[in-house]
Amino acid sequence: MLKLLSRIIFSIFELLFERLVRIVFGAIKKAVVGWGRTIITAFRESASQGLLCLFVPPYASSYAIELKRQRTEVESVITGFMEAGAARNVEAAYARCSPHLLAKEEVAGVIERSYKVFADYERLAISSQNPKSSRGVYSYHVKGDIIYTGNQGWPFEAWLVKDNDIWKITGIQIGSAVTAVKLKWWRGKKKLAIAIGSVVVVGILLGVMLPSLMQFFSGVNTVMAEFMEAGAARNVEAACACWSPQSATEEEIDEYIESNYDVFAGYERVDLNSQSGQSSGGISEAYVKGAIIYTGGQRLPLEASLVKDNDVWKITGVRIGSTELGIVKIIDVDTVDNIPGYW
Numbered sequence: 522m523l524k525l526l527s528r529i530i531f532s533i534f535e536l537l538f539e540r541l542v543r544i545v546f547g548a549i550k551k552a553v554v555g556w557g558r559t560i561i562t563a564f565r566e567s568a569s570q571g572l573l574c575l576f577v578p579p580y581a582s583s584y585a586i587e588l589k590r591q592r593t594e595v596e597s598v599i600t601g602f603m604e605a606g607a608a609r610n611v612e613a614a615y616a617r618c619s620p621h622l623l624a625k626e627e628v629a630g631v632i633e634r635s636y637k638v639f640a641d642y643e644r645l646a647i648s649s650q651n652p653k654s655s656r657g658v659y660s661y662h663v664k665g666d667i668i669y670t671g672n673q674g675w676p677f678e679a680w681l682v683k684d685n686d687i688w689k690i691t692g693i694q695i696g697s698a699v700t701a702v703k704l705k706w707w708r709g710k711k712k713l714a715i716a717i718g719s720v721v722v723v724g725i726l727l728g729v730m731l732p733s734l735m736q737f738f739s740g741v742n743t744v745m746a747e748f749m750e751a752g753a754a755r756n757v758e759a760a761c762a763c764w765s766p767q768s769a770t771e772e773e774i775d776e777y778i779e780s781n782y783d784v785f786a787g788y789e790r791v792d793l794n795s796q797s798g799q800s801s802g803g804i805s806e807a808y809v810k811g812a813i814i815y816t817g818g819q820r821l822p823l824e825a826s827l828v829k830d831n832d833v834w835k836i837t838g839v840r841i842g843s844t845e846l847g848i849v850k851i852i853d854v855d856t857v858d859n860i861p862g863y864w
Contacts, residue, residue: 591652591688595661596645598688599679603667606632606639619682619689634840635848638695641670645677659683667695696848738796740834741807741827745791748836749813752778752785765828765835768847781844787815791823805829806837808851813841826850 598617605613611629618628632639647665654660661681666674675696681688744763751759757775764774778785793811800806807827812820821842826849827834838847 588650588652591661592647592650594688595650595663595679595681596647598681598690599663599693600645602690602693603639603642603645606636607642609633609636617690619684619691621684622682622691634845635695638667638675638848641673642667643670644668646674661688737798737800737805738807741796741809742791742793744827744834744836745793745809745823745825748839749785749788749791752782753788755779755782763836764847765830765837768835768837773846777844777846781841784813784821784841784844787817787819788813789816790814792820793823806850807834808849824849824851 602614602617605611605617609632611625611632614632615623615625615628645665646668647663649664651662652659653662659682661683662678663681664676664678667677668674677693677695679690679694680692682691683689748760748763751757751763755778757771757778760774760778761771769777791811792814793809795811796807796809798805798807805828809823809825809827811823813823814820822840824840825836826838826847828837829835836847838849839845840849
């Protein structure tokens with residue numbers, strides 16, 4: 522009963538406070554995008570420190586209690602997901618994910634392909650959290666570090682949503698590997714009107730967006746072709762020049778070429794059929810899929826992730842057929858986020 526009362530009080534004061542802020546800062550928000558949200562966020566964060574108690578004591582108290590409870594629940598979900606991944610328990614890992622947004626096959630594939638981000642998991646260290654609610658939908662975004670045995674750490678981000686009062690993961694990124702695909706718009710049934718409207722909007726905006734997209738991905742095909750040509754020629758130095766030095770060493774690239782030379786022999790061309798990208802904090806990343814075409818028409822499936830280094834694309838992970846080097850960072854193939862000049 523006390524828990525329910527706390528939630529009710531929290532919801533009422535949250536609604537009243539947000540409306541008050543919107544009224545006061547409405548005019549400013551029109552001139553400065555995002556200002557209203559920034560103010561609300563600042564007041565919410567200050568609540569846990571007791572600063573908001575000077576103005577709305579019940580709101581501050583309720584919010585602090587709710588925030589602590591939500592953080593504990595979120596930590597438990599992410600911890601359970603990591604422990605299940607480390608045990609290669611797909612069922613347990615998928616139980617922590619939103620079934621409306623992620624398929625069990627996706628989770629199983631992530632655990633199998635990127636097992637090293639689960640192995641030796643020890644604990645979470647959350648550094649920032651951003652809970653949100655809109656029209657009855659509760660979401661949570663956290664950042665921090667995954668700590669492994671030996672006190673090694675990798676940065677992580679996770680996105681969650683509340684489903685029947687239980688937090689479920691919709692996306693998680695660990696180190697340089699996105700281990701779950703972000704929200705997919707086309708999952709589930711959508712009304713035909715939405716589909717038609719989307720097509721119309723895309724058609725109108727394509728003329729504006731296409732030049733920026735072409736500029737953003739310019740050079741991706743070239744660096745992939747140069748890597749394949751260097752591998753076919755067993756030119757390790759040229760192959761290394763195509764890679765980000767933080768993603769693979771010269772010895773790893775050399776070993777990959779020698780151990781899997783059959784994926785380079787007879788190389789003819791790269792055929793990319795999908796590409797997606799994102800730019801955040803000055804870092805531009807791309808994810809591409811397609812095929813390697815060989816003499817005689819044979820082909821092998823290709824996936825690769827890249828990062829821009831001094832305005833030049835460098836490979837961070839590649840998967841050709843059943844072989845893999847580095848970590849392929851999957852970006853939802855329907856996603857193009859924050860590309861300069863695009864949005």
